[in-house]
Amino acid sequence: MPMVFSRNNNKLAAGIESPEGLIELCGFDVYMHQDLIQADEKKPLGILREMHGDxxxxxxxxxxSNWLASCVNNHANCSPTVPGGQILPKRVLNVGDETTDPFLVEPAADSRSGRWVALSYCWGGEPSMKLTKDNIGRLKQGIPLDRFDATIRDAILVTRALGLTYLWIDALCISQDRDSQDWIEQSSKMNIIYGDSTLTIVAANSSSVIQGFLKERKLQYIPLGWLPHKVRPEEPLYSLAPQRIHISPSWNSQDDQITGPWTTRGWTMQEGLLPNRLLFYTSTQIIWKCCTVIEYERGVKQEPSKEVVHGFIDAGGTEIWNxxxxxxxxxxxxxxxLIPETSLSEKYRLWYALVEDYTPRRFKYIQDRLVAISGIAKIFGDLIRNDEYVAGLWKQDIVRGLSWHVRGAKLIPSKTLQGFSVPIDRFPSWTWASVGYDVVVNDHARQDGLRSFSVIEDVQVNLVDRANPFGAVRSGNITITGPIFRLSRLYNKQWQCKETPMSALERYVSNIVEEESIGEVEERFSSSxxxxxxxxxxxxxxxxxRRLDLLILEGTDGTSNGITIYRRVGVLSLQYIHQRFIASPELVKVREVSKRSLRSRLGSDSHRRSKKLRQSKEVFEELVSEPWPRQTIIII
Known part of the structure; x- marks a missing residue:
């Protein structure tokens, strides 16, 4: 059976002819030496660029270097807003050259205009060289290149190759002394340090500063001989010698994704969002990402077409969520x-999406959680205008913001971090920062027209640094007034016994607590x-x-000016399908569709979940017959 090869742009498909037709066996990518591709840039050859093993x-x-030059010269929306260079950070590393060792620089306030590269990487332990008051003089004098940890050494080499002088690295440009205020000051400027950088290098393929990211890669190229010839006299003739053409197994599209330890660290999220230009070093290739294009070392390029940009505007901005x-x-x-000013859900929707991406990320010190997103929060706050940021939430939308919960457990969230309990005094209980490394979601992030039963009277946050409202907090409290129902306990193990005297709410809460608890229910929930x-x-x-969210709270035995103080436990969601809406054949049909959809979602757990829906309905009916009194409380 004869082999058949077919070509489609930069790919070859290998197959065999059979009576039933062509049977494809495997695919190959075709690569050419980069010098040949660059010889005629205006005439794409449709062939990938050969990558280097090193x-x-x-x-x-x-x-x-070519990517950076092309972006600087051609992409207006990627350039800094200040012509002639930005204000350099307080400290930068002069990378030197082959004859000059790198050395630390503290630019004078009147001569700090310039360009710099920032480095985003995983510490993976303690760097062997950090800035302290004891070694700052030595760093200013110069340090031989081989004395630096591998990741920092690699970043210095790349910065030199890009033709830039300055490199910003947190371990060497922020004082690491325990008693230093420098860290508090500089950590509040990440939006400037990364956002105004000419370029940020991302060591995505390294889990530790000692590993480095310029690692040898295994390439599976098979060389092919090719002697070009002129079809038409005006066509360029690259060479009369056989050209460097290779084939390799078809590229795995997963290798175009940014994965690895860098994507799971808390600090790196804003370091990957704030810059306008990013140079990723992955285990398979280098990747360029800016506000205009994404380019891959192997020669693939992605860029939003004019149709997509116009479609984004014509669709009222909805394309953004793709x-x-x-x-x-x-x-x-x-x-x-593009969105209406009255739409709070659209105004804050991206923030809730960012929180959802951010909360599973890990920290060496969990207390850095709010600091490590402060740069994003500051930029977001500048864009939405006229709102106050309070420990991860926004005051104008704080009633919706308080409805967050961890995915899979609304009422009883996980509170463990790598086997250790979360120090709850690090954060107010009402902020999403107070839970473990679970994904935090907000069910109301996309909903407008919500009716709020509670009114925020006051929000107070005690900041670590008063000059940085987007940074760390020592404590915080919310004074809120709304309909409240007091419970002696959240869980009664007799909740399934109909003879046990309980309100519909108490029975429903006990069901949820039992369902969401891992192992035994915590004693504090069941104590009378x-x-x-x-x-x-x-x-x-x-x-x-009809849906209603209740905030479940736990008393602290404390009061302030006679007002009871609580901590947040979680969210209790009630759902009630109104029978009185069914008044016409059209609505009956809608209800049947809703029931079928509900059954398909419930699956094998339909009986248990249907029971919960009935309990939820009973709570609604109880609320209508016995309205709750409105009271003012404080949540810390």
Missing amino acids: PGSKGSLRIA FDTFSKFKALPLYLQ NGQFAALQMLQHFPSID
Whole structure:
């Protein structure tokens, strides 16, 4: 059976002819030496660029340098807003050259205009060289290149190859002394340090500063001989010798994704969103990402076409939600101009999406959680205008913001971090920062027209640094007034016994606590001496389903000016399908569709979940017959 090869752009498909037709066996990518591709840039050859096994080779570094030059010269929306260079950070590393060792620089306030590269990487332990008051003089004198940790050494080499002088690295440009205020000051400027950088290098393929990112890669190229010839006299003749043409197994599209330890660290999220230009070093290739294009070392290029940009505007900005997080963040200014000012859900939707991406990320010190997103928060706050940021939430939308919960457990969230309990005094209980490394979501992030039962009277936050409202907090409290129902406990193990005297709410809460608890229910939830409460928060009225969120709270035995103080436990969601809406054949049909959809979602757990829906309905009916008194409380 004869082999058949077919070509489609830069790919070859290998197969065999059979009586039933062509049977494809495998695919190959076709690569050409980069010098030949660059010989006629205006006439794309449709063939991929041959990559180098060593990402630190001159050829590979030249690719990165060409990307930067092309962006600087051609992409107006990627350039800094200040012509002639930005204000340099307080400290930068002069990378030197082959004859000059790198050395630390503290630019004078009147001569700090310039360009710099920032480095985003995983510490993976303690760097062997950090800035302290004891070694700052030695760093200013110069340090031999081989004395630096591998990741920092690689970043210095790349910065030199890009033709830039200054490199910013947190371990060497922020004082690491325990008693230093420098860290508090500089950590509040990440939006400037990364956002105004000419370029940020991302060591995505390294989990530790000692590993480095210019690592040799295994390439599976098979060379092919090819002697070009002129079909028409005006065509260029690259060479009369056989050219460097290779084939390799078809590229795995997963290798175009940014994965690895860098994507799971808390600090790196804003470091990957704030810059306008990013140079990623992955285990398979280098990748360029800016506000205009994404380019891959192997020669693939992605860029939003004019049709997509116009479609984004014509659709009222809705195309933004099809973008990746980086593109959504960069498109936010345009998006905010297109949405109605009255739509709080659209105004804050991206923030809740960012929190959802951010909360699973890990920290060496969990207390850095709010600091490590402060740069994003500051830019977001500048864009939405006229709102106050309070420990991860926004005051104008704080009733909706308080309705967050961890995915899979609304009422009993996980509170463990790598086997250790979260120090709850690090954060107020009402902020999403107070839970473990679970994904935090907000069910109301996309909903307008919500009815709020509670009113925010006051929000107070005790900041670590008063000059930085987006940074770390020592404590915080919310004074809120709304319908409240007090509970002696959240869980009664007799809740399934109909003879046990309990309100519909108490029975329903016990069911949820039992369902969401891992192992035994915590004793504090089942003790009859507890001081719990349910506060009515938000109600949503679609055509058939009626939904209500209750904030579940736990007393602290404390008061302030006679007002009871609570901590947040979680959210209790009630759902009620109104029978009285069914008044016409059309609505009956809608209800049947809703029931079928509900059954398909419930699956094998339909009996248990149907029981919960009945309990939820009973709680609604109980609320109508016995309205709760309105009271003012404080949540810390």
